[in-house]
Amino acid sequence: MSTLQPRKATTIMQDAEKALELAKLQIGSTLLAEKKQPGTIDVGNGQRIVTNVYLLEMSKTKDLFRYEVNVTGVRQREFDLTTRSSSDYRNALRRLQCYSVLRAFKIKHASVLSKERLYYDCGSFLISTFDLKVPVLGAVELFTLEQIKQHSPLFFNGFDSFKLKILPVHDTKKLLKLSDFSYVTNDAEKIDRTTQQFLDIATSQDVFEDPSLYTHFSASDFYLLNPSSFGFTEQDCPVFPSNSSFLGIGMHKGIRTVENASGKNQMSEAIVASVKKTPFHFVELVSEKLLKLLGPHFASRMKDTEWVKERVEGFLKGLFVVTNHTEKPRVFEIHGLSTTNLYTEFIQREGGPKVSLFEYYTQTYHIDFKYPNLPLIVNKYKTLQNTDGIRYFPMEVCVIQDNQRVTTHQQDPQATREMIRKTAIPPAELKKQNAFLKNSLQLDDSEYLNGLGIKCHNDPIEVVSRVLPPPELEFASKAKQVPKLPRCSWNDANKYFSTATCGKWVALALFGTQQDAINMEQWTEFVKRFRSVLSKNRMNFAEPQILVRQATGADLKLIIQGYYEQGFEYMLIAHPDNADQIHHAMKYIEQKTEVVTQGVKISTVKNVIFKDRFRH
Template sequence: MADAATNAMSKLNLATSQPTLIDKRAPGTNGAALELSTNITPITLAQNVNYFKYDIRMYAVFTKRDGSKTTKELTKQTKDDYNEQERKKACSEIFLTLTNSDAMFQGTLIYDRAAVLFTTEKLPPISASEGKLLTLNAQSQSVCPEAKHIEVTIKQAVFGFQVSSNDLAKCVNADFKPQHSKELMEVLNLATSQIPFFTPTDYMTYGNGNIYLLNPGNFGFQRNEAPDIGRDKFTGIGLSKGVKILEGNNQPGCKNYTPALVLDVKKTAFHNFNQNLTEKILQTYGNAVPSHALLARDLKDIRCLTVHKKASIVIGGFTAGPVGKATFKDKDGNAMLICKYYEEKYQLKIARPDLPGVIDAHQRNIYPTDLLVVAPNQRVKINTKDVVEALIKACFTQFKYTGINYYLFQVSAIKPELRFAQTVRLSKLLQLDSKKAQDMGVFVPTDAASLTVPARQLPPVSLLAGQGAMAGPSWRSGGKFVVGAKVEKWAAFLLFPFKCGGKMPRHTPEEVFQSFVQKFADAGNRKGMSIATPLIREHVDVSVGDTNSHVSQAVKKAKEAGCTYVLFVSDERVKSHEQLKYDELAHQITTQEVTLIKASQVAFENKGQTLENIIMKTNVKLRGMNHVTRGDGILECFFEHDLIYFYGVAACVYLPAFSGLHHSNDAIIIGIYIQQPRVMTASEIEGGSQPSFPAVIGLSANNGILQASNLDIAPIPAFILDAPLQQREMAAQQYFTMAYKYANPKEWKKGETQLDTLKKMVAEALMTYKNNRGRVPSKVVIYRAGGVSEGQLSYIASAERDAYLAAFDSLASDYKPTLVIIAASKEHNERFYQKANHSNLFPGVVVDRMAVNPELNEFYLQSHKALQGTAKATKYTLLHESSGRLNSDQVQHMTFALCHLHEIVNSTTAVPTPLYVAEESAKRAVNIYHHMKGPAEYYELDELNAKFTHSNLGARLNA
């Protein structure tokens, strides 16, 4: 049925479909009022100031040996850190030369050190079509001293040439409005960056918003605030700066557009400047010669400068053997040792010929590591385990991947009060309120306090488990599960390298294994599961042969014996988790792995909470349910007529539609997480390049069906026992299953598009709901995450929305359920603190006024407790809601309640469970792809989805 929509989908012009922006809803009122501090600083913008935008290009002109000319564009954008800084340095020097020597550049103007120039007065006589050409001496810059001269062209910008400071309303929601104006946002951002831009001895700036102190010690920062990482890297401390237009203090009946800076401290790992590559390798790996594969993993893509001539190369890889034995063919075709060549031609003695040689990524030339030094201003791109551990130890810092280049940067582990203080301190050091900014009509008073915003503390969410009522955001669950799973035939394997030695303290691995398996089964049965004696209980010696093959054989043996569940207790030296999850996929059997250390803690150290967490995970994997959310005394809700039935109470009440959708028996809640690969450029696609890595779509929905071994869940009231099917239905409505598929990149238009795949997955989720529940949902709620920046909201509200509608149509032409789309993102820099002491917020704090977009239905929800560092609230945007009846309180309550259903821990999560499970599903897909296919390998989409995705089990295997 899902495939039937292919033809209908092809008729949709999804790329040009316009989003339907729903009206701004009133903020919520539920909860206790609070006031919060933020990292947001309001900007005062003078009225009636006109800005004129110019396109400025700078070129270094060279003379070739044959007398012809060639040019190098200095204003061209690049993602290479070193080249970016070099080009911006050249552009800055040329621009300063112009302001000191050319009368045309004497007015009030700001420059981005690339191709954008704003002025408060027109620069005559420059037109958009003709422009003006200026010629300067090569000495006007120091980056290309060998250039013959410098040429500068300047024209009026083709789009947005004139913008006014009165145009704030046009800046909002730029991707949703055709009359948008991003130019004023550019003015605000550039005006507050001019001091860092043109003080290169003190600051490094990447893009327009990531500004680092070049020498933090000169600004009073202590060594422990920006420490070295080993002896080849250091921590750069700086500030992330963005400009936003916020709602501000709106008055009833009108809108107040408030420009503001969002500032957040940032710490990033940098490579030591100008360090010899041989020295860097020795400091990282010691005197032992590392393998070429290890070097390539850790050093690939670093740009190095050559010591024998002015040139730079990018590390593309390393030779398999020592560079001392590497050869090349000279101009006569004779083989010559590379080291000998450099010694004879440049009189350079190679000190470490035993190290692998560097292979240039572009020219494929080979260089001894002695002849290369690390180019300056390069952020660490490769997130190796050693680097992460060192920086965590030094800075108490957490990390994440971001963007294509995976720059290593600080996320949240600075204590909140310290983070707040450092942000304020850095904002003063960067002189955001410079005279240049004031001359442009942009004022950021240096003594201005950060924005204080109103917020609300939502009431605790009521929970129900075997021992009765509980309340979040953290709770105890000592009694039975709401629905206990049944395990009749299962297998338990101990994976241990017996012939390699090693043992557990005081107890052998066999003793740990036997005791743990017994305690595991006993605990599950006490919690309301039905776990039989394992059908297979064996030790597997993985010290001989391929470990992965041992794992595969064990899973196959369990499957052939009729087992539905396999438990592995694995020594920490056994690294076969990806293989285990692939075998789970191949044999369609549920697997779980527990480390031998945790098993020992359970078996002989009485770690009861560890055992409970393991059992909770097992129950969810096997379609049980540990706890559910409930309303105030509400155990089950039916919304066909907006009725709520109370068990044991012969009454019903009318409530607004959508109240408690996570309880409704005709609502499907879907989480979708999309992980995009590297963006393919138009030239690559036109040139015939094929995608080398697929996108991954993770999906989770409450469309499963639960099994139950024991419905005697006292002390739940006796009337529940009279209605076991309803009890199971209530739990199933809050049980979220996993699914994933591989898809083509978003920009790929041949064959099955990403929207085609997304449409099929939603249709399949709906069909699974119908098959398991016997009905189709009349309400579809979609939470969407994964790369959800503000620029993506328009696409989700238009192209993806139409894909969901096409999925409905593929099932039946008259199937028109209510559709709700909520985007979730942590790709923002807004931080919220308790006003009194700038500490972390308690779970359940919601912000939906002042700090939000004036046009969008946007709110921030802090739903989890930060175990370390500064918590980051998730931003949610209600993009589509076809009923028109869902208000802010209902959306916020539902979102917070869904953060209580992770099930394998007794606390809330940072995002709703459907999104959490969807993201974990996407990660599972990526891991399986890498394990089975390897990186950067062309794929066949149909083959991937046939071989490496689960058939729809209606279960949450990735719990």
């Protein structure tokens, strides 16, 4: 019998089911409505629309088998590489490492695999076209670094060896056949998306195979490292001098089931290709980036360490860098900037006196520093005794690593305006770029699709537009609820089965720069109004702990972990608009700690406080 405690979410669901059972209330299904007839509005009806959807024709009915994969890197101890990181650098690197290990596995067992194929998502999901006969406890393979690099020349030397473990998935090892659409149902609880998930992975295999052309953060999202190879121009990928970044162009890909595209009353799978544009950091010395961030007008203040730190720390925090002054480079995350510089920070030489970092670096590494007065980079780490330690590095020996997207707190208003202007393109240009990106998947000659008998159409699907009526909710009693037009807002019946309670929670406002900050008084006022809405909706929440602080997604793990250990159940987190890194970190850590988090944009907080715009 398992001794593991069930997850909190599982316990809550079980308690809710028991409460409904005691109240003799039957749990119903969520059913999607049947297809609606077009609405009565004439505008837009009947026009032909070119979509960004490309049909997948499937001529074979291959069996598919699913497995769980775990890849670990070994260097004194083992590191799990299949765990998704909130850091772009780590995430892209781990995906490259995992796929390289599986490539070595495929080459080692080429005679056994023969004409069969393995489809891997660069994480923990593996699908095979035949049964691998994996033992119940899993199969383990070991690979040396030399074995991996033999077939993956761009591989990063981070570990001495690697361990690949393949485990069977006992409940649904064998997947639905590709041409089987029995999973399509209007019962939301019974919808099975594993076939779509597999096709998403299968159509990304050629992307994963070539790290010289692509970088990727999931099976659905990738960016082109050389866009000109696929038809894009320099104008499509502009540079943003104000924060030393460039516009990366890539694709968000999804698999959807469509009707009537290949024949009347027939269903097919299709690729939805959407252009994805994101600013990326240049690979350059941190000192070079800092000079670009400050601009040419601040030369007289370059020796003011505290002023420089206050101005640029938010732009650099969270970036991964690599040192270039030793034979063995060190990769680490920037946790902040110091208020000291090379002259005012000292180090204890072994068996000798304290010396300044300037003396240490110039005497040991013979470095001729151009900007010795710049703040030092702060790196926090764990010592062998598991205590917190801090290292200081000069900016002139640290290079920003590749594949790091610019987060919201690292953008200034000027860069944001530039990006909006550069990414706003006419529909005809968007259509062309969608086609470029679909072609960049290289599906026409893909051995992974050919082996499955799958062919992707060259041209997107064209459809006739329809204007639909507003949505409606229908309950088991046949009562219907229709939203208010024209905004389609729903009326709240304000009837609940039981009162929700929360005895310990925190309201935390985060800001990346002073421009998007709110003060304690403003945040407290927002939380007060937020609690009044909770009370109206019969949610009994205690007085919260209220905090305002500057932080990034990289800090959230420690923050939320701390509240988890103190027994907090819920966190309301205000964050800068479009703060993807913070939002992703919130939800990632929520799964780990089970502290429920809810994000709210700082612009929303300001609208509530200054314009009294609160959605009840």
